[in-house]
Amino acid sequence: MSADDLLLFSKGDAASMMTLLRSFSTFSKRTGLNMSRGKSNAYFNGVQAGLKQEILQISGMVEGSLPFRNFLWDRGVDFIRSPLVSWEKACKPTTEGGLGLKNEVVWNRAAIGKLVNHIYIKGQNWETYNPPTNSSWYWRRICRVKTLLSEAYEQDLWVDQHYKGYTIAKGYDFLRDKGQEVSWHGLVWNKWSVPKHSFFAWVYHHNNMNTMEKLYRLNISEEDTCLICREGKESRDHLFFSCPYSRRVVTKVGEWLGIQIPFYDLLSWRLVATGSKLRKGVVNEFINACLYHLWQQRNQSRIDLTLNHPCTVASRIIEEIHNRVMAIIKQPIKEKDRSFVSWIERRGRSSGMNVDGNED
Ligand SMILES: [Zn+2]
Known part of the structure; x- marks a missing residue:
């Protein structure tokens, strides 16, 4: 990207x-x-x-x-161009489909809440406190933040599960826009995925990529044809699940990993991720790496008008997945995962990371 x-x-x-x-x-x-x-x-x-x-x-x-x-x-x-994902979405927690970044305006209000509540009016009732009429304008403005927070108070007590009082993090969580939990956050953000793959998978799940179909809809492009195969409209689903080029890449990687991929949609890819956490993690990284590299190829064909052979791309993906697994298993792994890990290790040693060019 x-x-x-x-x-x-x-x-x-x-x-x-x-x-x-x-x-x-x-x-x-x-x-x-x-x-x-x-x-x-x-x-x-x-x-x-x-x-x-x-x-x-x-x-x-x-x-x-x-x-x-x-x-x-x-x-x-x-x-x-429209932004890939809006700032508001990026500021949500990862479980709600965001990047877990902080919205600095809301954080600032929560920090003011702490300043007012714990330092300046300590010992006084937050609910009934009013700034003196002779106080400065900026103090009166600062104190206005209590109206934003007042619903979270009972008398002068910050209401939370443990009644342990106000913190900026709690104030932030109270003030921020809350969203529904998304089902895919664990697929995207997990220790198995290379960060750049995770990031692209995040954009993918928001379906905000500038595909040719979208650019055509926005009158930015005069055509909506897939830049890789020139056979279908370049929608997200075509690009990753129907495009013959993508299928060849994904099939090759799947063969190497001993995984058969159904091509309907990403959620059906997940169905093959059975077994231990490690196996699921490897399949997740497999999905994220494929998404990332297919999009890279698509961009390359748009910018440079060139495309790598599917086997070259598959080999690159396998190498990255293999390296990631080898890096992570330096940490202690569970007994039940040992055979799978040594299988990947042996496969990397005996067959290398390259896949052959004899495709269907
Ligand atoms: Zn295509």
Whole structure:
């Protein structure tokens, strides 16, 4: 997945740049999406030369020039894109289909709740406290947060299961928009999956990829045909379950892993994940890796007009799954999983990770 149009803004000083880079590093660990600093540019406005140099040194970026401004504000064809998944969705917990990121506005309100409740009016009743009329405007505004939180109080007690009092995390959980639990979160976020595969599987489950069918619907593309096979409309289901190319890749990987895949939809793929947690984990990673690499091929055929042979892609997927399993089993594993793990290990040693090119 290429994210070549990511823009991050910060105040023009060294401390803000460090904070921005630290936050991005947390994001990278979570999603597996990394920044190529050599290919990234920094843009400045009203920053002194010395400070500019310091920021460039810290970030490892080069300074960009400003045709960029036109790109940003012109509403050309390339700019009309819908985001893969909205920020609101990304801020939900992973169990509710989000990335578990914090909504900073809501977090800030919850933090103000702590400030007001535990520091400034400690010992007084939260419910009945009113800021004195001669208090400053900002204190009166800060105290308004209690109206948002008041439903969670009985008298001056924060109501939760254990009556252990207010914390910012509890306040945040109370104030945030809650959603339904999604059935697929365990499929996406588990220790077996490589983070970049998990991240793409997350986008897949939200069905927000810019497939040709969607781009056509939005009048961004003049055609909706599958870029790989040129036979069907490129919908999500076609791309991953009906496209002859995808079937060849998935079948090859399945053969190597000793798994037969029914092609109806992803949930039916899950049905083959029986047995121990480890077996289920490997099948989950198998699904996520296939989704990721098929989408990569689709993007490659759109951008470079090239496509790898299905066996090459299958070998790449097998290698990644194999490496992941080998890395994880360095941790203690259960007795019942030993034979499966040594089977994968032996298979990797004897047959290698390559699959042959004699397809049906
Ligand atoms: Zn196709």
